[in-house]
Amino acid sequence: MSSGTLYDKVxxxxxxxELPTGQTQLFVGLHLIHEVTSPQAFGMLGERDLxxxxxxLTHATVDHIxxxxxxxxxxxxxxxxxxxxxxxxNAERAGIQLADPxxxxxxxxxxxxxxxxxxxxxxxxxxxxxxxxxHGAFGALAFGIxxxxxxxxxxxQCVAMEKQDVRRITVxxxxxxxxxxxxxxxxxxxxxxxxxxVGYVYEYGGPVVDALDMxxxxxxxxxxxxxxxxxxxxNPDETTVDFLAETDRFREDPDRLETLRPYWESxxxxxxASYDDVVEIxxxxxxxxxxxxxxxxQGVGITEPIPDPDDLPADKRESARDAQVHMRVxxxxxxxxxxxxxxxxxSCTNARLPDLRRAAAILExxxxxxxxxxxxxxxxxxxxxxxxxxxxxxxxxxxxxEWRGAGCSMCLGMNPDQLExxxxxxSSSNRNFVGRQGSKDGRTVLMNPQMVAAAAVRGHVxxxxxxxxxxxx
Amino acid sequence: MSDGxxxxxxxxxxxxxxxxxxxxxxxxxxxxxxxxxxxxxGLGEFAFFDQRFDEHDEQQDHPFNDERFQGANVxxxxxxxxxxxxxxxxxxxxxxxxxxAIIGESFAxxxxxxxxxxxxxTVTTDEETVxxxxxxxxxxxxxxxxxxxxNEIITVDGETITVTVDDAQRRALVExxxxxxxxMRANTDAVxxxxxxxxxxxxxP
Numbered sequence: 001m002s003s004g005t006l007y008d009k010v011x012x013x014x015x016x017x018e019l020p021t022g023q024t025q026l027f028v029g030l031h032l033i034h035e036v037t038s039p040q041a042f043g044m045l046g047e048r049d050l051x052x053x054x055x056x057l058t059h060a061t062v063d064h065i066x067x068x069x070x071x072x073x074x075x076x077x078x079x080x081x082x083x084x085x086x087x088x089x090n091a092e093r094a095g096i097q098l099a100d101p102x103x104x105x106x107x108x109x110x111x112x113x114x115x116x117x118x119x120x121x122x123x124x125x126x127x128x129x130x131x132x133x134x135h136g137a138f139g140a141l142a143f144g145i146x147x148x149x150x151x152x153x154x155x156x157q158c159v160a161m162e163k164q165d166v167r168r169i170t171v172x173x174x175x176x177x178x179x180x181x182x183x184x185x186x187x188x189x190x191x192x193x194x195x196x197x198v199g200y201v202y203e204y205g206g207p208v209v210d211a212l213d214m215x216x217x218x219x220x221x222x223x224x225x226x227x228x229x230x231x232x233x234x235n236p237d238e239t240t241v242d243f244l245a246e247t248d249r250f251r252e253d254p255d256r257l258e259t260l261r262p263y264w265e266s267x268x269x270x271x272x273a274s275y276d277d278v279v280e281i282x283x284x285x286x287x288x289x290x291x292x293x294x295x296x297x298q299g300v301g302i303t304e305p306i307p308d309p310d311d312l313p314a315d316k317r318e319s320a321r322d323a324q325v326h327m328r329v330x331x332x333x334x335x336x337x338x339x340x341x342x343x344x345x346x347s348c349t350n351a352r353l354p355d356l357r358r359a360a361a362i363l364e365x366x367x368x369x370x371x372x373x374x375x376x377x378x379x380x381x382x383x384x385x386x387x388x389x390x391x392x393x394x395x396x397x398x399x400x401x402e403w404r405g406a407g408c409s410m411c412l413g414m415n416p417d418q419l420e421x422x423x424x425x426x427s428s429s430n431r432n433f434v435g436r437q438g439s440k441d442g443r444t445v446l447m448n449p450q451m452v453a454a455a456a457v458r459g460h461v462x463x464x465x466x467x468x469x470x471x472x473x
Numbered sequence: 474m475s476d477g478x479x480x481x482x483x484x485x486x487x488x489x490x491x492x493x494x495x496x497x498x499x500x501x502x503x504x505x506x507x508x509x510x511x512x513x514x515g516l517g518e519f520a521f522f523d524q525r526f527d528e529h530d531e532q533q534d535h536p537f538n539d540e541r542f543q544g545a546n547v548x549x550x551x552x553x554x555x556x557x558x559x560x561x562x563x564x565x566x567x568x569x570x571x572x573x574a575i576i577g578e579s580f581a582x583x584x585x586x587x588x589x590x591x592x593x594x595t596v597t598t599d600e601e602t603v604x605x606x607x608x609x610x611x612x613x614x615x616x617x618x619x620x621x622x623x624n625e626i627i628t629v630d631g632e633t634i635t636v637t638v639d640d641a642q643r644r645a646l647v648e649x650x651x652x653x654x655x656x657m658r659a660n661t662d663a664v665x666x667x668x669x670x671x672x673x674x675x676x677x678p
Contacts, residue, residue, distance in 0.1 A: 013667075013670070013671060014667060014671070015667070016657075016660055016663045016664050016667050017660045017663050019650070019653070019656050019657070020644065020648065020650045020656065021641045021642075021644045021645040021648075021650055021651070021656075022640055022641045022644055023641045023645075023653075025656075025657050025660055025663075025664075027664060027667045027668060027671070029671060029673060029674060036508055036560075037559070037560065037561065039511035039512070040511065040512055040513055040561075043511070043512060048654070050654075053661075053664075054668075054676055056675070056676055057674070057676065064505075065509060077509075079509035079510065080509060082511060083509060083510075083511060086511045120673055122673065123673060128559060128561075129558075129559055130557065130558050130559040130583055132559075143583075144559035144583050145559060145583070145586070146559055146560075146561035146564075146583060146586060146587035146590060147513075147561040147562075147565075147587075148561060148587065148590030148591065148653075148654075149586065149587075149590065149653075151654055152653050152654050152657060155654050155657075155658060156654065156657040156658055156660075156661075156664065157664060157668070158657045158660075158664060159653075160653040160656065160657065162639075162641050194496055194553055194556060195496070195552060195553035195556065195579055195581070198553070198579060198580075198581065198582055199582070225557075225583075226557075228553065228556065228581065228582070230582050230583060259672070260672055260673055263672045263673065295496050295498075297496075315495060315552060315600065316495075318494070318495070319494065319495050319496055322494075412500075412505045412558075413504065413505045413506055414505045414506065414508065414509060431498075431500070431557060431558075433498045433500045433501065433557060434500075434501065434523075435500055435501070435504055435523050436500050436505075438505075438506070440504075440523040440528075441528075
């Protein structure tokens with residue numbers, strides 16, 4: 001059993017009671033909700049005649065179903081409009097703050113929590129969304145929950161949980177130009193497996209993680225769930241505090257930052273903390289990663305050959321064979337040259353300002369391949385405004401990208417942005433599951449934002465390092 | 474539904490349905506486009522929809538389409554079942570299709586938690602046992618299966634196999650205490666104390 005880790009400390013501080021099941025009743029410091037997984041929970045609450053216990057600790061936004069092209073109301077899609085209206089109704093009735101598209105603060109829930117300063121170290125954070133692990137970048141214990149658990153949180157501000165083991169993942173060395181946080185996490189998932197993290201919380205550290213900015217740390221924590229771990233975190237440090245100091249919450253009240261700082265420092269893992277497992281990843285050896293298959297664990301470096309299923313462990317062979325048929329790739333080849341129809345820059349993994357900057361740096365003075373449809377979708381309205389303030393939108397549009405409004409967009413097929421037929425997509429998102437981007441024959445290749453930009457220009461998956469203006473993170 | 478204890482789930486009896494493959498994600502179990510609804514009603518018919526139907530809505534080979542498995546309630550799956558999105562729509566769709574228990578090599582943790590919230594046991598056993606069980610159901614779809622949650626045993630046509638049920642899950646199901654809202658509402662004062670001791674929480678006392 002771990003001891004002295006951030007996970008142990010935060011768990012301890014939030015434990016309310018032991019339940020008859022042996023689970024712990026854990027207090028939730030921040031509850032985020034969106035339109036897809038919350039309406040049924042409000043319905044369940046109503047059926048039991050219960051009220052929201054701590055409405056001031058829940059914050060709502062809309063992201064999955066919002067169109068990113070025309071966000072005027074009512075939405076063209078009636079089902080989407082109904083979901084939006086239900087969220088508005090539920091939030092208003094319960095006294096929950098809602099960042100809607102008229103607020104200037106709307107965006108993907110995992111982008112706006114951090115940028116508003118809602119997400120803080122030492123918190124417990126839950127949301128009915130598996131990518132809630134993102135918020136762990138701040139040293140919070142953050143994880144996705146189901147709708148019945150949303151009901152629990154609304155009714156009690158608590159979740160019932162079993163304590164997990166802690167795996168420390170140290171990323172050594174330094175990332176070379178063109179290699180990003182996204183590549184680190186794709187390598188981790190490839191190494192440990194898509195189910196390697198079941199039963200674990202991941203603690204990320206080491207020189208590479210220490211050197212990353214907060215958006216980079218968020219990209220890593222975001223995809224923790226793709227490795228099977230429900231939560232992942234980075235210990236808070238000066239990078240964390242500097243980021244928080246620039247958010248609304250602490251700009252308005254700088255004293256509060258100093259008040260909370262000792263708590264934030266106190267939850268850091270102790271130098272002699274003990275872990276249930278320790279893994280080291282060599283950051284020096286990383287190159288830009290791309291997926292060749294239909295799970296995020298099926299990835300290779302851009303110059304590396306796609307594996308022969310027969311060379312994989314027995315339990316991975318069949319799914320690798322199926323994936324290679326679906327993706328139409330051959331073992332022994334690299335992914336270089338894999339033709340794409342769509343380039344998608346967006347999602348809770350990679351749609352923050354630095355992600356857009358790095359992609360724009362590649363696109364400046366270049367144009368999108370004529371056969372490629374390219375979308376740049378900022379993660380939030382604020383990211384969009386900030387990008388426009390520095391002229392990134394002009395670079396994207398001049399290159400031939402569509403510059404869209406904030407939302408989940410083409411990460412998942414719940415809004416008008418979807419793949420059609422067997423289109424192949426170079427995507428900065430997090431899931432290459434069959435059907436994920438809205439077409440069951442669609443083919444998704446996951447990669448970092450610079451790689452998406454490079455693929456958009458060349459019309460095929462390509463090594464961004466063979467272009468100039470490659471950014472070091 | 475009342476805010477009280479849930480019904481105990483000590484045993485699930487019925488017949489099986491095998492769905493083979495590792496890493497079957499919740500996007501496969503219920504594609505996102507069917508989630509544009511504000512209730513879970515009617516999700517059952519969309520379970521595994523994109524594996525069951527082609528682009529012209531013609532039926533494809535899939536156990537959920539197979540006549541022999543209609544009426545089955547024990548789903549038998551392989552490793553990392555239910556990975557990906559946290560959508561409770563996935564177990565809701567399976568339950569509404571008729572699934573009352575799932576046997577597998579391993580389950581993604583959010584999915585298993587969502588199943589527990591619905592009173593669906595997710596019991597685990599090794600790859601070889603799962604495969605044998607799947608083969609057996611294929612060969613004899615009407616074979617009776619009993620999932621004994623309390624004693625961690627499944628019985629197929631009289632033959633018993635030892636399985637594993639997570640401790641908390643077993644207790645919750647067997648004792649009928651899987652309705653966590655009711656359980657946790659009993660500790661309102663303790664919740665207030667924990668909140669008061671956290672420096673970052675700003676709530677009205």
